[in-house]
Amino acid sequence: MNTRPPQAPEFSLIDLIARHAGQRADVVLGIGDDAALLDASAFNGQQIVICTDTLVEGTHFLPGTAPQSLGHKSLAVNLSDLAAMGAEPRVATLSLTLPTAGSAWLEQFMTGWQTLARSYDLQLLGGDTTRGPLSITVTTIGRVPPGEALMRESAQPGDLILVTGSLGDAAMGLIQRRAAAVSDDRLTEQLDQPQPRVHFACQARASIHACIDVSDGLLADLTHILDASGCGATVEVENLPISKALGAVAGQRLARDLALTGGDDYELCLSCAPDQLVRLQDIASSLSLPLTCIGKIESLSGLRLTDAQGQPYHPGRMSYQHF
C-alpha cells in the first residue's frame, strides 16, 4: 500500500521556485530542508549587510499588477537598500503570501525575479509560502569591506548633494495607471521595473560620505540624512533631475513636486566632498547613469528649497507616509 500523503499545492509551488533559483557553488544546502546552509566564502571575510522589505497588494502595488513586474520589483526595492549601504548582494529569502496556489502567476513572478537576480549573481536560499492576501517579503544579504558601508550619519557641512537617475517618474506612472490614462512606457517602467543602483554604489562608495535610497520621496529621505548627520541643507529645485518623459506630461510645478515628494524612485541620494565630484561623475557616466548635483549640506539645521531666483520654494504636496 502506498502510504505517501498527497503533495500539498504549497510544495509544488516551492518546487517551481527551486527550479528557477538553481544553486550556486557556495550554497551547501538550498531550498528544500528546514533551513539553508551557506559557506562563509559567500562573504569573503567581509561585513555582512542584511535588509528586508514587505510589499502588500493595495498598499505598495495596485491589485492586478503583472506578476513579472512584482518579481522584479520585490527584489529591486531590497537591492536598492543594499546599494544605499554600498553593499554587494549575495543571497536572498522570499516569503510569499498568496490568495491561491496559481503556478502560472508564480512562473511569471519568478521570471521577473530571476532576470534581476542573475544580473547580480544573487542566490535565492529559501523562504516561506502561505495562503492569504497577496503580500511579498524579501530579505537580501550582501557584503561590504569592513568600515566601507555607507551610512546616513556621515554627511558633513560643505558636502555636495547628488542624486542618481531622475526623480518623479514612478509617481507620474502611478498617476497615469490609476487614472487608466494613456501612459508613457518610460514612466510606468520606472514604476514597475526600478533599477537598483548597486554597481554605482559599489564602485563609488570610497568617494561618498552619506547615502540613502529614495523610496518615500526625496524630501523625506534627504531629511533622514540631515537628522542622522545633525546638519541642514539647501536644495535648488531648478537642478532637480526631471526626465524628458516626465517633463512632457507634467507642468513644471507638478514635475518638481513629484520629484521632491513622489515615492518609488529607488535612486540614490548621497553627499560627497566637492573634490570627489569628478570621480563620481566618471563612474556614473561609465554606467550611463545620470548623476546630478542638487544642493549642498550646511551646518544650519533644516532643509531649505530655493528657486532659480534664490527665493524659498514651497512644494504643493507632502511625501508618502506609511501611517
Ligand code: ADP
Ligand atoms: P518549514 O515547514 O520547515 O517552514 P517549508 O515547507 O515552509 O518548511 O519550506 C520548505 C523549504 O522550502 C524550505 O527550504 C524553505 O526555505 C523553502 N521555501 C518555502 N517557501 C519558499 C519561497 N517562497 N521561496 C523560496 N524558498 C521557499
Ligand code: MG
Ligand atoms: Mg515554512
